[in-house]
Amino acid sequence: MSSATATAPNYELIQQDGLDTGLLEVSMGPHHPSTHGVFRMDVKLDGETVVDLSPVFGYLHRNHEKLAENMSYLGSMPFTDRLDYFNSMTNNWAYALAAEKLVEIEVPERAEYLRVIMAELTRLVNHLSLVGFFVNDLGALGTPLLYAFREREKILDLFEQASGARMMCNYFRFGGLRNDVPEGWLDRAREVVDRFPVFLDEYEKLLCENEIILSRTQGVGNLSRDLAISAGITGPMLRASGERYDLRKVDRYGIYDRFQFRVPYSDGDVGDCYDRFIVRMLEMRESIGILKQALDGIEHGPVLGNAPKVFKPKPAEVYGRVEAPKGELGFYLIADGTPKPYRYRVRPPSLINLTVLRDMCLGQKVADAVIILGSIDIVLGEVDR
Amino acid sequence: MSPDLVRDILIATVPLMVIFPTLFAFTTWLERKALARIQNRIGPNKVGVPLTRYGGRFSLFGLGQPLADGIKMLFKENIVPRDADRLFHLLAPILALIPAMLVLCFLPIEFPWTESLLPVQAFLLDGAVIFFFAITGLNTLAIFMAGWASRNKYSLLGGMRAIAQMVSYEIPLVLSAVVVVMMVGSLNAAEIANAQAGWNWFVFTPWGLAAFVIFFIASLAETNRSPFDLPEAESEIIAGYFTEYSGFKFALFFLGEYIAMFAISGLAVTLFLGGGAGPGIATLPWLSAMWFIAKIFALIAVMIWLRGTLPRLRVDQLMGFAWKFLLPLSILNILVAGFAHFIPQENIVSKVAVWVVSLGILYMAAKGLNQLNRPNVRPRDYKYAE
Amino acid sequence: MAAPGQSQRPTAGGSHGVSERSHEPVLQQFPEAEWDEAAGAIIAPLGQARALAEWLLGQGVDYCSNVTGVDYLEREVKEKVTGEDGKVETVTRTEPGRMDVVYHLYSMRKQTGPLVLKQRTGREHPQVQSLTPVWRSCELQEREVYDLFGVDFTGHPDQRRILMWDEFEGHPMRKDYTEPFDYEWEPTPHDEILDKHQRGKVIV
Structure with missing residues (x-):
């Protein structure tokens, strides 16, 4: 069996006689252009090589879990938007899924289709932000970022038309959705989806074979498959390390078993930043396929099932999880018969994915530490809750 | 130091001191505009004829931007x-x-x-x-x-x-x-x-x-x-x-x-x-x-x-x-x-x-x-x- | 209730995708473990949690998805008990306070799960065995349970506060935690500030 604690590579600091050498301790502090939020890394450098790294977070801790213990079940739905603030629809769906397991509510067909459409659009939004910011961290001063955000704006417009807000959508309810999409929304969504592959092709042609990107991301931040499984990594990061585990295929929640789609993964045991980047690009293509099938198959109908007026589930425990774009987002709810949850726990993919940050960064240069952090794709709202 | 030599030195150096900083100002404008167009944005386009009331109407593609930047930098606090x-x-x-x-x-x-x-x-x-x-x-x-x-x-x-x-x-x-x-x-x-x-x-x-x-x-x-x-x-x-x-x-x-x-x-x-x-x-x-x-x-x-x-x-x-x-x-x-x-x-x-x-x-x-x-x-x- | 062709709606208790009797081998291997039917969880025996975890790892359960703590205060439970003469009477008993550390385990190799494992401990000086040497994903999550609940994990390689700042006193997620008046001056209120807080006047 693989050892649980990974060992750092053999690194010796050469002490020369008569020279008073020391390690440079830099705190890449909470205010930094590239740490994706208020996140701190205390790195010890020998020249440019990282000798030790310890991540510090908690700057955005709002104790979301305790807040939810004092609120009704539905009342904490808007708060789930703020967890991973890029993918609010997916957070909503994970919570709705967990709550629907507590009480048997049937979700109508149209709501299920719309849920899948929203979730896949969210996946596109997230991966767009990731590829944009990743190449931005590499140093291309924002050009790929703004190209990616051009597409993201179109999708955020769709979200605004459907739910009233671009990012904090608060769209899902227990048993369906809050309201139906307006007229013409499906046609507009279809237009966006049809024109998306053009952007993907252009992006791939410009970036994926660029020699500077290749040489800066290949071999950087290797994550072996055993360590990834043991450390609980999920999502595209796991699939880039070689394990094909996608909750949409394993758990088949929602109506995902009706759609034909493939799950890209990397076969070599390398799992470096380049793999994660390309796996996300390929996942975007698969999401386009799912979206086309969903937009074809959707029919008219109600969007909200018969949820009880007062959501007061019988005492039970449930763990509901979805494949968020960043990994496995799970909600663990303990109900005790009152309208408020007894225990409400969010399993944040970004936090668990950070377990291996130190292992991946040791021995690399300080510039690589920033890129590795960018390729893990964290959002501080989720790490700190 | 004959006056001829002084005149030659001044004629040789002063124009360069005048021309190249002006070219520098123009280059900063050009860089911001060009980078913006590459990045699918517009770049500075508001600052026009400087120091006049017509700065908004005749925005001159933002050509007054370098002057505005220069004035801003002069007035910033010097922190050491x-x-x-x-x-x-x-x-x-x-x-x-x-x-x-x-x-x-x-x-x-x-x-x-x-x-x-x-x-x-x-x-x-x-x-x-x-x-x-x-x-x-x-x-x-x-x-x-x-x-x-x-x-x-x-x-x-x-x-x-x-x-x-x-x-x-x-x-x-x-x-x-x-x-x-x-x-x-x-x-x-x-x-x-x-x-x-x-x-x-x-x-x-x-x-x-x-x-x-x-x-x-x-x-x-x-x-x-x-x-x-x-x-x-x-x-x-x-x-x-x-x-x-x-x-x-x-x-x-x-x-x-x-x-x-x-x-x-x-x-x-x-x-x-x-x-x-x-x-x-x-x-x-x-x-x-x-x-x-x-x-x-x-x-x-x-x-x-x-x-x-x-x-x-x-x-x-x-x-x-x-x-x-x-x-x-x-x-x-x-x-x-x-x-x-x-x-x-x-x-x-x-x-x-x-x-x-x-x-x-x-x-x-x-x-x-x-x-x-x-x-x-x-x-x-x-x-x-x- | 589920229409044909729709995915299975799992029952509350959460054993989705796993056969109903998947906890039988565990109970055979570790006879002191208990099976909590209501929660669908295996309660690890005292002191054998790590051995149990290592046995599970050997069985292919290689992915620990979620580690969390739950705090139960001491409370009185009314139960209906049938006496010997057939009369139904209501008996009140006090259930002692406890803290649970809940692990949700899956197997990526066999793509099954979840298997819920719980470790129980008391509320004063709560201490359990750390499962970080078995599954690395428990590392940060157990730190969070230590930080927010105060549970001491023996054998954890790096047990320190993770979300609150290092000098913070108190464990916010406990059910009897009272918020301080001023976080930096007096992290844990006492005397008259605690009194005022408990009377409902939070701001002095």
């Missing part, structure tokens, strides 16, 4: 970290600016300033090319002073990277200029420019083309421009060696960087692109100055274009690129130049043959070195699970 070394913190931007300005004076731009339309050139220095390279080395010292005196670990990292980068890229820079000096047989900048009169520019020869490309890449590294902007890498060390600078000192650094860009582009134009040569200078002699500045701007435009397009190299890759790729190539280039010079080229067939053979040797050397340095960098295939 508490434990920083105040003297060197102040000296560093000045020391970054002076060599660049000094080099500008020695470029062979023929400004016709006197009534009798006699061109008055700046100091005719016999070893101008050596002087250029010696003086641009001072820039390294200034950047290290800035990094050390700021008492900030990010600045220190930036300063260290800057020294490593600039010192190692000076060698390909010098070696690619050596080829031209070898061909002309003199270090005098004016003579090199005149040897390319008409259309005999050195960039139109095989060894000159390769040397120009190497010189241009090394000059990007010398002036810390993308993709070699590691010392001022924004995503890792925030602003590198000028993190702790604000206000007028930052403006001086900025000015120094752009003037250095002008100076090195001017050197490239002198060595490879024919100096002031261009159509129409026989009839209108002052057109040669226009051509010179136009060629400098062409090179600056390429630098801006590269900035908006390429990501950044990492420090060890940067050093590997200089020492293991550019250096052998530039030495090989000298040999190829000798070969191309001594083969007789009477007819068109032998000329084409010399071109093909020289470029072939250099291309294969480049490929071989690339393969040697980074053998397994290539796109990969991915699998799909159902």
Whole structure:
């Protein structure tokens, strides 16, 4: 069996006689252009090589879990938007899924289709932000970022038309959705989806074979498959390390078993930043396929099932999880018969994915530490809750 | 100090002190606009005719922006970290600016300033090319002073990277200029420019083309421009060696960087692109100055274009690129130049043959070195699970 | 209730995708473990949690998805008990306070799960065995349980506060945690500030 604690590579600091050498301790502090939020890394450098790294977070801790213990079940739905603030629809769906397991509510067909459409659009939004910011961290001063955000704006417009807000959508309810999409929304969504592959092709042609990107991301931040499984990594990061585990295929929640789609993964045991980047690009293509099938198959109908007026589930425990774009987002709810949850726990993919940050960064240069952090794709709202 | 000498000095230097900072202002505007268009944005388009009420209506594509920026920088508070070394913190931007300005004076731009339309050139220095390279080395010292005196670990990292980068890229820079000096047989900048009169520019020869490309890449590294902007890498060390600078000192650094860009582009134009040569200078002699500045701007435009397009190299890759790729190539280039010079080229067939053979040797050397340095960098295939 | 062709709606208790009797082998191997039917969880025996975890790892359960803590205060439970003579009476008993550490375990190799494992401990000086040497994903999550609940994990390689700042006193997620008046001056209120807080006047 693989050892649980990974060992750092053999690194010796050469002490020369008569020279008073020391390690440079830099705190890449909470205010930094590239740490994706208020996140701190205390790195010890020998020249440019990282000798030790310890991540510090908690700057955005709002104790979301305790807040939810004092609120009704539905009342904490808007708060789930703020967890991973890029993918609010997916957070909503994970919570709705967990709550629907507590009480048997049937979700109508149209709501299920719309849920899948929203979730896949969210996946596109997230991966767009990731590829944009990743190449931005590499140093291309924002050009790929703004190209990616051009597409993201179109999708955020769709979200605004459907739910009233671009990012904090608060769209899902227990048993369906809050309201139906307006007229013409499906046609507009279809237009966006049809024109998306053009952007993907252009992006791939410009970036994926660029020699500077290749040489800066290949071999950087290797994550072996055993360590990834043991450390609980999920999502595209796991699939880039070689394990094909996608909750949409394993758990088949929602109506995902009706759609034909493939799950890209990397076969070599390398799992470096380049793999994660390309796996996300390929996942975007698969999401386009799912979206086309969903937009074809959707029919008219109600969007909200018969949820009880007062959501007061019988005492039970449930763990509901979805494949968020960043990994496995799970909600663990303990109900005790009152309208408020007894225990409400969010399993944040970004936090668990950070377990291996130190292992991946040791021995690399300080510039690589920033890129590795960018390729893990964290959002501080989720790490700190 | 005869009054004639004083007059000559003033005529030679003051126009340069006036023209190039104006060009610098225009270049900042051009850079912001060009980068914005590359990035699918617009760029500054609000500030128009400065200091008037009509600044909004006649926005002039944002041409008043550099003036607004200059005024802003003048009025910013001058913050120095508490434990920083105040003297060197102040000296560093000045020391970054002076060599660049000094080099500008020695470029062979023929400004016709006197009534009798006699061109008055700046100091005719016999070893101008050596002087250029010696003086641009001072820039390294200034950047290290800035990094050390700021008492900030990010600045220190930036300063260290800057020294490593600039010192190692000076060698390909010098070696690619050596080829031209070898061909002309003199270090005098004016003579090199005149040897390319008409259309005999050195960039139109095989060894000159390769040397120009190497010189241009090394000059990007010398002036810390993308993709070699590691010392001022924004995503890792925030602003590198000028993190702790604000206000007028930052403006001086900025000015120094752009003037250095002008100076090195001017050197490239002198060595490879024919100096002031261009159509129409026989009839209108002052057109040669226009051509010179136009060629400098062409090179600056390429630098801006590269900035908006390429990501950044990492420090060890940067050093590997200089020492293991550019250096052998530039030495090989000298040999190829000798070969191309001594083969007789009477007819068109032998000329084409010399071109093909020289470029072939250099291309294969480049490929071989690339393969040697980074053998397994290539796109990969991915699998799909159902 | 589920239409044909729709995915299975799992029952509350959460054993989705796993056969109903998947906890039988565990109980056979470790007879002191208990099976909590209501929660669908295996309660690890005292002191054998790590052995149990290592045995599970050997069985292919290689992915620990979620580690969390739950705090149960001491409370009175009314139960209906049938006496010997057939009369139904209501009996009140006090259930002691406890803290649970809940692990949700999956197997990526066999793509099954979840298997819920619980470790129980008391509320004063709560201490359990750390499962970080078995599954690395427990590392940060157990730190969070230590930080927010105060549970001491023996054998954890790096047990320190993760979300609150290092000098913070108190464990916010406990059910009897009272918020301080001023976080930096007095992290844990006492005397009259605690009194005022408990009377409902939070701001002095």
